[in-house]
Amino acid sequence: MADIKPPVTNTSNTKAAANPAGDMDRRSFIKWSVVGWSAFVAVVAGYGSMVARYLFPNVLFEPVQTFRAGVPEDYEIGVSEQFKEKYGVWIVRDSEKIFALSTVCTHLGCTPNYLPVDQKFKCPCHGSGFYTTGINFEGPAPRPLERFKIYLSDQGEIIVDKTKKFQQEKGEWSDPESLIVV
């Protein structure tokens, strides 16, 4: 009985003889799986590199990160929403300082609305609320709104620099760069 013989050493000529049914023997199975898996890995890696390349576009259409926001005298005590739409920043003035608050909710990134009557920012997505200082006091937001770097230029203009942010929970709000004393 040819079938129960141990497998013949694999040479290309004996293949058909060893496997009359045309089944694959172990050696070529491994060979073909190596080929197949290599091809698969190559394709995945190829597409993967394309996806990775896609994450770093040549041109970024982002609004500028640093902008001029007028002079301190432009601001009355309270919240100014004039840069919310364009730069995502609230300029807040209280009795002693001016600071720039980010308009991104620290819970899940929606844009809260300023409610002048209640003197608070209220997020429409999950109901987080923040005082005009940026401190979170209601809803699920785990930490206060972030503040941006703000300073006076040599001409006395307010410059807001969004590339540097200050987080209250890290104790950064006392940093002189995060506010303008008025």
Place this chain on the structure above:
Amino acid sequence: METIKHFINTIAAPKILFNIVVLSYLIIFPPFKFFQKIHDALGVRRLWTKKGGMAIFSLMFLAFAFGLTDGNFRLIVLKPDNVPIVALLFLVVFFVWLALHQAQDNDDAIAKGGKPKEWAESREKVLVFPDLVYIEFIALMIVAALLVVWAIGLPAPLEQAANPTVSPNPSKAPWYFLGLQEMLVYFDPWIAGVVFPTVILLGLMCIPYMDKNRKGLGYYTYQDRKTAINIFMFFWLVLWMFLISIGTFLRGPNWNFFGPFEYWDHNKLEALNNINLSELVYMIWLNQGLPSNILWREAPGFLILIVYFGLLPAILAKTIFKDLYARMGVVRYSIFAVLFLMALTLPIKMYLRWLFNIKYIVAIPEFFFNI
């Protein structure tokens, strides 16, 4: 009329409504002997008869028709986005009733020593073509026609171009995610947005390995699979369907709660001053400042978590889950207990928020770790 509406608005407040829903669940699907007695005394099983079904549906339609007389209710319920959710409410109730109606018939037949209805049916052979294919084809035609009529009759709303600095108020997730959005009100985005959805999916995959009860295969039954049905119904009906309906109908501007007949006032003021457990323990109970060491500061929360996930499964195994523990064995019971307790954290955190204004049990915003 106005008094009824006012009353409904009042009990629609989450603190009250959630209790009503949980209580009705406990009576309709009684997990303990105590509720079983109430269940029997009230004759809840009559709900699943044909007459009971008619009564449920007449009540639902009546309530709906009454609601439609109110302008604020009409505005929300007939919004094209929300029409499917209204349909969903009726459909969920209908299919729960249908399943339990058949289960009750079978349970009665088995109790008399008979066989379930499906037993006889499954002996009869039916051809896939034409019997099944024709039914499927007719269903396809009807659904397609319905969708066409629906699309023409209730046009999908087109809104302004997306703008990252403007979030619509209220911002609602697609209806099937409203349960998750409701969860996000009580949890950190990491937990409610990433961990819980993963655990929910894994937990659903675990069901066939957790529940090896061979009874109830191929036929509707309630008595043979009581525990499984009770547990599943709680999470599905109370923590999923109910939260979706709340998110659709009762959440308004600024994600505040509004009664079904209440005007969606953008300036509604609801004071919700929340504090973390660490602040409650140190600042209010012990009347001192927060410790500067993070681990020491959050020690009460960690302690609660250790007790909840470490000790509670063992305690439950000795008490109310005694039978379950005996049937499941250590490994399966432990997995089940952890999944079960994790799912229960949602209602627990809802109550903590409503009763004690607690935001997070463990709050480490420094490392985006809040529970």
